[in-house]
Amino acid sequence: MSLWIKLWFITGVLVCGGCATQGDRNADAAPSASVFRDDLFPAYMLSSVEEPQTIFALDSDAQAFVNQTQSEVRTPRENIRNLVNQIFDHAALGLSYQSAANTIASATFERSQANCLSLSIMTYAMAKYAGLSPQFYQVNIPEYWTRREGVNLLNGHINLRISPYKAPNDIVFSEAYADVDFDPQEVRNNFVREPISRTRVIAMFYNNKGADALLANSYSDAYRYFKAAVQTDSSLSQAWVNLGVLYRRLDANDSALASYQRALKENPQHLTAWENLSILYAATGRKDEAQAIQNRLARERQENPFYHTMLGEDALAAGAPDKALSHFRTALRLDRHQHVIYFGLAKAYAALGNTAKARTQLVKAARLVPDENIKARYQSKLFALQSS
Missing domain, CATH: 1.25.40.10 (Tetratricopeptide repeat domain)
Known part of the structure; x- marks a missing residue:
C-alpha cells in the first residue's frame, strides 16, 4: 500500500501516499478557517469529495461475494478465515498492486488495480457487512520512499485485524482473529502498530486523492481533497504538509508557512514537515535556518x-x-x-x-x-x- 508520498519539487516536498499516517490525536478538533485559502481555488466547490458512506459502501456483487464466505454452521474463526482467504483469492485473480489506485470499496472489488489503503478499506467494509469486528492499524515504519512518475514517494502503511463481533461492553479474554496485510514489499514487517479510527482512514483517503490531483496539476481538486482531509481529521499532519506544498506551487508562501507550522504542531517529529519548512526558508531568504534544519535531518536519517x-x-x-x-x-x-x-x-x-x-x-x-x-x-x- 501506499501511502505517504514525498515529492521533490523546486517548490517543496509533498507527503501523501497509499497507506499510512501518524498518530490518531484530536480527530474531532476543527482547524482554523484562516489556514484555508478558498480565494485561490474559486472552482474547488464545483465538485464534492466522496461521502464516508460511499467510501465504505459495497454493491450487490460485493455483498454476494461476502455472503458466500459466511455460514451459520461454521465457527467464527472459520468464517473469518474463509472471508480473508476468499478476499486474497479474489485479489490474486488478475488484481495488480498500484500505489496510485485510490478507490472506494465497491470500485476496488470491481477493478483490476488497487493499493493497500483501497484493499484495506474494502476488507474493512466486507468484514462489517459480514457482522464481524474489523480494526484499522497504523504500522510505524521508518521513512520509506518509492518512485512514481519521476518523483520520490514517501510511503506509510496500514493493515487491519478482523475479530468476531462483540458488543462495546463485552470483555473478551481470548478470541479468534485474523491480521490482514496487503503489503507486497515486506519492508514493513516487525514494526510496532497502533489502532486508528475509521475517521482517520477517511482522512487518509482524501489526502491520497489530493496527492493524485496535485501530481496531475489539478490544483482545485487537490485543494478540495486536502481541505476535506484536515476537516475530517485535523491531526493528520501529512495533509497539512500537502496543503502547504500546494500553496507553495502558487507562491502563497505565508499560507504554506502556516500549513507547515500546523503540521508540526500536530506532530513535532514529522521530518518531512521540517524538510518542507527548510525549503520554504531557503526560498524566502532564511538560508541559515534552512541549513540548520537540513543538517539535523541528515543526521537523523543517516542510519535509514x-x-x-x-x-x-x-x-x-x-x-x-x-x-x-x-x-x-x-x-x-x-x-x-x-x-x-x-x-x-x-x-x-x-x-x-x-x-x-x-x-x-x-x-x-x-x-x-x-x-x-x-x-x-x-x-x-x-x-x-x-x-x-
Missing part, C-alpha cells in the same frame, strides 16, 4: 537505508550515476535484504555501462521481491539487459 536509496534515485534522475552508486552502496551496508536497493544498484551500473554487474544486481533483486508483478518487471529488465 531507504534515505540513502532515495538519494541514489535522486542522483540517477540528475544524471550522476557515480554518486547514485555511492548512495546505493551505503544503503546496502545498512540493509542487505531489500530488493529496491539491489534494483537501484542495477540501474546505477547500467547507467555506467557495466551490464554484467547490472545483471547480477537484478538477479539479487528478483530473488528478494515477494510480489509477482514486481518480480516479473525485474525479469523483464534482466531479459532486456541480456538481449543487449
